[in-house]
Amino acid sequence: MMCGVCGCGDGETRIDGHVHDHDGDSPAAGDGPAHAHAPGLTPARMVQIEQDILAKNDRYARANRAWFAEHGVMALNLVSSPGSGKTSLLVRTLTALREAFPMAVIEGDQATDQDAARIRSVGVPAVQINTGKGCHLDAHMVGHAVERLSPEFGAVLFIENVGNLVCPAAFDLGEAAKVAILSVTEGEDKPLKYPDMFHAADLVLINKVDLLPHLDFDLSRCLAYLRRVNPGVQVLTVSARTGEGMERWYRWLRLTRESRLIGAEPRSLMV
Numbered sequence: 594m595m596c597g598v599c600g601c602g603d604g605e606t607r608i609d610g611h612v613h614d615h616d617g618d619s620p621a622a623g624d625g626p627a628h629a630h631a632p633g634l635t636p637a638r639m640v641q642i643e644q645d646i647l648a649k650n651d652r653y654a655r656a657n658r659a660w661f662a663e664h665g666v667m668a669l670n671l672v673s674s675p676g677s678g679k680t681s682l683l684v685r686t687l688t689a690l691r692e693a694f695p696m697a698v699i700e701g702d703q704a705t706d707q708d709a710a711r712i713r714s715v716g717v718p719a720v721q722i723n724t725g726k727g728c729h730l731d732a733h734m735v736g737h738a739v740e741r742l743s744p745e746f747g748a749v750l751f752i753e754n755v756g757n758l759v760c761p762a763a764f765d766l767g768e769a770a771k772v773a774i775l776s777v778t779e780g781e782d783k784p785l786k787y788p789d790m791f792h793a794a795d796l797v798l799i800n801k802v803d804l805l806p807h808l809d810f811d812l813s814r815c816l817a818y819l820r821r822v823n824p825g826v827q828v829l830t831v832s833a834r835t836g837e838g839m840e841r842w843y844r845w846l847r848l849t850r851e852s853r854l855i856g857a858e859p860r861s862l863m864v
């Protein structure tokens with residue numbers, strides 16, 4: 594599929610190695626990458642194409658959201674730039690909470706199944722989506738991955754998006770919340786430079802705080818920038834390396850999951 598934001602795309606998507614049919618998502622054969630300057634397409638036509646792509650994505654996202662609600666699954670969309678520590682955070686989280694409630698993971702990367710393998714090594718089910726030339730996951734891919742995973746009632750489903758602070762912001766996957774991870778090595782200015790992503794986030798995890806003594810990262814300035822683009826956003830500082838601050842993240846997970854499960858018992862348990 595062609596990205597309605599940056600013009601990436603038309604590559605082959607694979608889910609656990611199997612080629613995934615995009616169901617005709619590409620709006621016009623040959624529009625291809627860098628569509629924003631596609632010869633022969635007027636700006637109005639480009640805007641129309643982008644709106645069609647996002648509208649189609651939103652329909653799949655609604656279907657995913659309905660499925661998650663019916664099956665008591667809390668899906669979290671983990672977004673960040675490459676290497677902020679998403680998989681490291683997940684591995685530590687899964688190890689700490691695997692006795693507490695069921696969990697499953699969808700891994701999104703352009704290539705390789707390395708991250709899914711890291712998750713499976715903890716004993717948690719994972720499906721790898723390879724987006725090829727695509728720079729984000731979309732709701733249709735996630736729907737197929739969910740079919741393969743079939744997470745159990747009450748599960749938390751972590752969706753690790755492709756490392757990219759731009760396009761994943763525009764694509765709803767049907768998640769309950771977006772969790773943005775910002776590592777301190779990236780610099781405190783990122784919320785201002787990528788406001789869409791940080792505006793869309795429900796929770797921001799500032800990761801790699803174990804490295805703060807070695808950096809000139811200004812934490813209070815970063816918090817001020819986050820609040821400027823997203824006044825109500827919740828922020829936690831963590832280290833996936835040392836475990837510092839991780840208890841508060843686990844608490845957020847437990848409380849958010851529980852509050853969503855109230856009134857969501859399977860039909861068979863209702864009187």
Ligand SMILES: Nc1nc2c(ncn2[C@@H]2O[C@H](COP(=O)(O)OP(=O)(O)OP(=O)(O)O)[C@@H](O)[C@H]2O)c(=O)[nH]1
Binds near residue numbers: 678804
């Ligand atoms: N010092 C330190 N290093 C960390 C921390 N979290 C992750 N790392 C390191 O950061 C690098 C990237 O971590 P990953 O977990 O692969 O990051 P990611 O966001 O999943 O990366 P992509 O999936 O490639 O976008 C690895 O070398 C990790 O060991 C942390 O809290 N502190």
Ligand SMILES: [Mg+2]
Binds near residue numbers: 679680681708753
């Ligand atoms: Mg990763």
